[in-house]
Amino acid sequence: MVAGFELREISKKGEGIFATKSFMIGDIVMIGVIEKRLNGNHSHASQIGKNEYVLHAGMIAKVNHSCSPNCGISVNETGAHDYVTIKSISIGEEITFDYAMRNYSIDCFPDKCICGSIECRGKITGWRELSNEKKKVYEGFVAPYLLELDAASYLHKM
Ligand SMILES: [Zn+2]
Numbered sequence: 001m002v003a004g005f006e007l008r009e010i011s012k013k014g015e016g017i018f019a020t021k022s023f024m025i026g027d028i029v030m031i032g033v034i035e036k037r038l039n040g041n042h043s044h045a046s047q048i049g050k051n052e053y054v055l056h057a058g059m060i061a062k063v064n065h066s067c068s069p070n071c072g073i074s075v076n077e078t079g080a081h082d083y084v085t086i087k088s089i090s091i092g093e094e095i096t097f098d099y100a101m102r103n104y105s106i107d108c109f110p111d112k113c114i115c116g117s118i119e120c121r122g123k124i125t126g127w128r129e130l131s132n133e134k135k136k137v138y139e140g141f142v143a144p145y146l147l148e149l150d151a152a153s154y155l156h157k158m
Pocket of ligand 1: 066068113114116120122
């Protein structure tokens with residue numbers, strides 16, 4: 001199978017992952033493989049549980065954030081995050097996801113977002129800060145533990 005993506009340099013953002021073929025909605029763009037488990041959060045960590053952080057192998061850790069992403073997260077049988085298209089992707093387009101689909105809060109990134117999307121929230125935020133409208137749009141494409149944390153915090157407020 002041809003990978004369908006490659007790493008490219010981008011001015012200002014450093015580097016990113018770009019599609020080398022087109023993808024339809026629902027396609028798996030990148031298959032997640034857990035490289036190692038981490039003791040805590042860091043800038044390339046993926047949060048997969050309330051207090052569980054892992055490093056994904058390969059280029060998946062290089063996918064940039066966008067406030068209007070073309071990919072979401074689907075947990076595969078190894079517990080790793082596959083990246084699945086939520087919008088069709090053309091050849092040459094950057095592959096993006098929203099960090100809020102993965103992290104409940106953002107600890108390791110500069111506040112200001114430079115995704116350039118018209119829906120840009122202005123700063124990179126976690127699931128905790130996401131609007132209910134946006135949570136609905138992302139439904140089915142976020143790390144499941146985020147929903148458990150939402151449910152737990154809702155119960156605390158009652
Ligand atoms: Zn943004």
